[in-house]
Amino acid sequence: MKNQDFKEKIVNWYHLNKRDLPWRDTDNPYFIWLSEIILQQTRVDQGLDYYNKFIFRYPEIKLLAEANEEEILKLWQGLGYYSRARNLHFASKQIINEFNGEFPDKYEDILKLKGIGPYSAAAIASIAFNLPYPVIDGNVLRVISRIFGVKNAVDSSEGRDEIYKILNIIIDKNNPGTFNQAIMELGALVCKPQNPLCTECVFLNECFAYNNKSIDILPIKSKVVKQRNRFFYYLFIKNNKDNFTFVYLNKRKEKDIWKNLYDFPLIETELELSFTDNDVFKAIGKYLGTNDFTLNSISKQYKHKLSHQTINAYFIEIDLNSSEDNKALENYLYINIYDIYNYPIPKLIENYLNDR
Ligand code: SF4
Incomplete structure (x- = not known):
């Protein structure tokens, strides 16, 4: 040609x-x-x-x-x-x-x-x-x-x-x-x-x-993109005060996905934790430094696919029973639940909030 x-x-x-x-x-x-x-x-x-x-x-x-x-x-x-x-x-x-x-x-x-x-x-x-x-x-x-x-x-x-x-x-x-x-x-x-x-x-x-009947072969690619699996256990920690509900919010700062966006306190693992064997409960207790909390609900699994990784996320709603401030949470924002939408949040978090 x-x-x-x-x-x-x-x-x-x-x-x-x-x-x-x-x-x-x-x-x-x-x-x-x-x-x-x-x-x-x-x-x-x-x-x-x-x-x-x-x-x-x-x-x-x-x-x-x-x-x-x-x-x-x-x-x-x-x-x-x-x-x-x-x-x-x-x-x-x-x-x-x-x-x-x-x-x-x-x-x-x-x-x-x-x-x-x-x-x-x-x-x-x-x-x-x-x-x-x-x-x-x-x-x-x-x-x-x-x-x-x-x-x-x-x-x-x-x-x-x-x-x-x-x-x-x-x-x-x-x-x-x-x-x-x-x-x-x-x-x-x-x-x-x-x-x-x-x-x-x-x-x-x-x-x-x-x-030449090679449509399925072309373009040739040599590398297979490896997918990394990550498991996110988000803690949706609520506190009811004066008829308002407050939650903790985290500004992501590390060199990772969603830098400078907001999400919830997070426990991340490379392998999936078992819910039946109490692994999740233990992990939350370790994270918060106390077992004095009530686990209200665990969401379905949310899968979020990115180019090189898949995020498998659960949202765990808990109430803290202790009236004392929890040290593990002192660096998080503490906001009225309705104000969440004023912050830039990942689509994954938005999907969960819309489903609640
Ligand atoms: S350029 Fe693409 S669409 Fe066109 S004939 Fe070739 S394979 Fe088919």
Whole structure:
């Protein structure tokens, strides 16, 4: 297939079939950046709402830079991978302080912004500034490796180099942003990971994978992502005072998931604890330094899957019987239960609260 044919086919297909999305109607680099960050690891239908909320609340970079982190995390709540929101905030300050408030228009400068790697930098540079940098995301890796029959694993540097070389040759240098978006869109709508819609595809005749019955094999991957299992036993400790219910809340600070979000006092184990053998009761007693509590209820198990780990969580409602302050809890926030929703909390906690 000639390069010209590839370019024309993919771009024509894109113009006829692309989804109508708000970040495609703008050349504002701030909005394009926001959409790129939101759409990392997130489906378009889920990300759309968040994109609209963010540009409504922070229509300019300056307003995002001036916001406090907790407010940004609250707005991001439910989208997951919260480091994206923290980095977005950090990078907005970089733009104000290091680039005089103007979004940088050179690839190398875009790459200096926190949270922006080569993929996002290429996407922003090509879409907002028409610079000829090919984008390589999961959709692009799949489409190119299937059409061109890439035999190297796409998660190896050889595989990525091979795909990068192909893209550098076929990219539409006059219109790189549209070209990049067109390949990503083909991957999202037609050349899907499972059951691609080959009979509707404009590359049916030329596609290596289709013509060699290797759709299920391509793209080749060498690494198996190891999943870590973690068991969370959340203590939902209630105290009734003057007709109000108070609970303890923890601000997560460690270098771990959900940094700077809020959850409950937590007992974490690598192996599941037995409820029948009293293991959980003993673990709570050890955690609180007392057995003077009443265990009211244990929730169902909540499974929360992340890219490299699965959280298996239980919420254990307990009442502390002792009237004395418990030392194990002295560093937690102590809040009226209705105020929980003012804090940024992980989706897992939100699901539990909604089920109560
Ligand atoms: S023919 Fe099928 S496998 Fe090949 S690019 Fe199109 S959708 Fe993907």
